[in-house]
Amino acid sequence: MQAPAIQQQQYNSAVTKANALIEANYKLSTLEQKIILYLISQISKDDDDFKMYSLPIQEFSELLGYRGSPKYTELREITKNLMRKVLEIREGQKLKQLSWVSYVEYDVHSGYVSLAFDPRLKPYLLQLKREFTTYRLKNVMELKSSYSIRMYELLKRWQYIGEAVLRLDDLRMMVGAGDKYSEYHNFKKRVLNPARKEISEKTDIIFTYEEIREKRKVVALRFQIKEKAIEPIAIEEKKDATVDDQYLQFLAVVQAYDRYITEKQFTKIAILAQKAFGDNWMDELIQTTRRIMQRNDIREPIAFLTYFLNEKVQRIQAGIDPNEVTVHSGTKVVRREIVPDWLRDYEEKLAAESSGGKETDEDIEQMRRELEERLKKYRD
Incomplete structure (x- = not known):
């Protein structure tokens, strides 16, 4: 025990x-x-x-x-x-x-x-x-197999893409099997299938795999990796392990683009995302973030994401259709001009406030109001 x-x-x-x-x-x-x-x-x-x-x-x-x-x-x-x-x-x-x-x-x-x-x-x-x-x-x-632990780590490394192709010989060495299961059917029986069962039952991901063959011999495996569904919660009302899991899920998305976000930055963004997207806020937030990260004309994507979410929330509060706000380049709402320089300052301030760890809901609201004042001249 x-x-x-x-x-x-x-x-x-x-x-x-x-x-x-x-x-x-x-x-x-x-x-x-x-x-x-x-x-x-x-x-x-x-x-x-x-x-x-x-x-x-x-x-x-x-x-x-x-x-x-x-x-x-x-x-x-x-x-x-x-x-x-x-x-x-x-x-x-x-x-x-x-x-x-x-x-x-x-x-x-x-x-x-x-x-x-x-x-x-x-x-x-x-x-x-x-x-x-x-x-x-x-x-x-809680994992009982050393192979399961190593398989979990490798799959988490590629989770942000949702897919990984690993050569069989490399995989054997990485999980610590070496030459122990040189025959593929033994490796499948002793390592792959037990790891898939244990990881699915005890961790935050599930995976499937398909075999890649050359001249009928299995030489590589293609893994499909999925996050287990996380029940949505109100971050304003509750801070627990579920929020931590959501942060790690979101961090995996931004780090795929060589970016980083603190947990407190994520909390602020999540509050806006819940107001902007409703019950399905986490999935919508991830999809939106990926689209922003893929744009070459946005210098500060995290700051721009905050700007975008604020636009949506404000339109909801004003009774205007929030779906007019998109992240596609050249649209009416997300304008053609380069993201203003002050957004960089806002992001730096957000990070500085986050590292202090002393902000309250009132502090967050004050920062939002300051951002709104800055945004006025960019609205129609």
């Missing part, structure tokens, strides 16, 4: 990895993967260097599924083995071999175990701005 404190406080944390690390080749047991992912979830997005990441030895023991008093001998063997594990990262013509953990310290007096990542992992875990994947830790902590 796992410790309630860990589940409630830490399992809802986010795991963020560079895509190069997601696609690395390595073999870790289920327990070893959960230790690594738990540690990664403790990294703050503002960290510019690794720290010693600690947790109570009792909770560490429970995290690994042990009951009763901590079994120090077994715990030490687990961390010693973890320090020996090597991962391989390919970058162009380079092949890098690294260890996950470089130092472990048990302090029986304080009751804590502390672990340090190998410093060479910094480019893959710290200050990530592009080419990264984020997901909620809770989605992997």
Whole structure:
């Protein structure tokens, strides 16, 4: 039985990895993967260097599924083995071999175990701005198969597209199967199908796959990845794990275009989207965002999205048809001129206010009013 404190406080944390690390080749047991992912979830997005990441030895023991008093001998063997594990990262013509953990310290007096990542992992875990994947830790902590965990990560990496084509030999190495299931029918039976069942039952995505053959031999797999439906909620009234899941879903969309958005920025946008789109606001918001991101004439797409949603909300409040507001280039409502420079200032202000973490509903409304004043001269 796992410790309630860990589940409630830490399992809802986010795991963020560079895509190069997601696609690395390595073999870790289920327990070893959960230790690594738990540690990664403790990294703050503002960290510019690794720290010693600690947790109570009792909770560490429970995290690994042990009951009763901590079994120090077994715990030490687990961390010693973890320090020996090597991962391989390919970058162009380079092949890098690294260890996950470089130092472990048990302090029986304080009751804590502390672990340090190998410093060479910094480019893959710290200050990530592009080419990264984020997901909620809770989605992997209930998975019992190491293959399921790795399959989940790889599918999350391609979720924003909804499809991924992976060569079979590469996939075997990435999930840690190596040459264990050299015959495809064994790999399908022992890895693919169990992972599909477990991921569908316990995580936020589902997937199907089809086989790609060359001369009747399966050489690659084409995966179709879908997000599980999320019940819409009123963000103004409730902030819980569902909102966090919606943020990660939206983040996956914007990061596909090498953009980033904070959770508080998303909350503000989501409030407007609910007013603009109604019950189906999340799907509409994602579709709208993708259309905006694909336009070459919009310099600040996040700011423009806010502008667009405000236009829709204002028309609804004025009793004017909001469907006249579109994101297509050259339309009457979204005008032909380049997005005004002040929108960049607005986006920067929004980000600055968000990072402070002290805004209230009144602050949000005040920012909206300021934006509306700026927009007046751009209306018909």
